[in-house]
Amino acid sequence: MTRSLPALMLGAALVGLSAPAALAQSAPMEMHAMTAAPALNLSAYGEVKVAPDMATITFGVMTEAPTAQAAMADNARRMQEVFAALGRAGIADRDIQTSGLNLSPQYDYVQNEPPKLRGYQASNRVTVNIMDLTKVGTTADAVVSAGVNQIDGIAFGLKDPKAAEDQARVLAVRALQDKARLYAQALGVELGAVRTLNEGGGYQPPQPMPMYAARMQMAESDSTPVAAGQLAVRIDITGTYDLGR
Structure with a gap:
């Protein structure tokens, strides 16, 4: 057993030396395949x-009053008139969506003086889908007559x-x-x-x-x-x- 050990070690060394050569020969073939x-x-x-074949109009009512309650109440009253006008114009309830409701204080600014509260501003915005393009102009006129004082714009779609x-x-x-x-x-x-x-x-x-x-x-x-x-x-x-x- 002691005599055969050097021969085994020599054989393992020869195998280790031949492995890189085998890998080097197979690498180009693998790279070519990839x-x-x-x-x-x-x-x-x-x-x-x-x-x-449809249009979308976004508009709103903005009101101001000395108190927040008065501004909101006035806005609500005018928006009710706007909704009624939309109904008379043939706009279905499902095509009307409130898209914004805001209440904010309003201040007067004078140089070298602290801001002075003037009152409150209420804003209610509505988005309306109009499925009959022949009603776009008349609908816009109807809501303006009912109290709308802000129209953001109109978009046509499908x-x-x-x-x-x-x-x-x-x-x-x-x-x-x-x-x-x-x-x-x-x-x-x-x-x-x-x-x-x-x-x-x-x-x-x-x-x-x-x-x-x-x-x-x-x-x-x-x-x-x-x-x-x-x-x-x-x-x-x-x-x-x-x-x-």
Whole structure:
């Protein structure tokens, strides 16, 4: 047993020396196997123009009084008149939502003197969805006549944007396919299948645009003119295509 021990140690040493050489020979083969196939990463978009079929108006009533109770009471009375006017204009209760209620003290400031409390300001803001675009101007006139003294703006939108989004999706995919074919042809390679496809964007209701008070001060026989125009619905996509070698 004591005579064979050096031979065993020598054999183990030889095995240890040969291991790095074996690893070095196999490494290039493994790296070659891990090399990703050539791919093409592209982006495209599709956009359609559609006429809006609804509008959203945000407006409010602001009142001031010497006391907080008086300011809130006056505001509540005027808002009741506004709600009644909305009902007469054909606006359903489900399309009316209070979007802000605020009460704050008001001070007069004089140089070198402490602020002096003047009274309190109450503000009640309401967001109204109008499902009939022919009623937008008359609704705005009705609430102003009922006591509204602040109009934040108007935004046009879609009740159901899915159809417009689907059209934009089809246009986006077609644009992506055309771009991929063009790149493959220019590179002189064969275009493979789509490896990944991701979507972004989509329909977003426009932000309210200001409605100027001057337009509210029209003759009783006229209603505030409102132009709906068109909305742009856009879908952005990105895709990865396999390429032949």
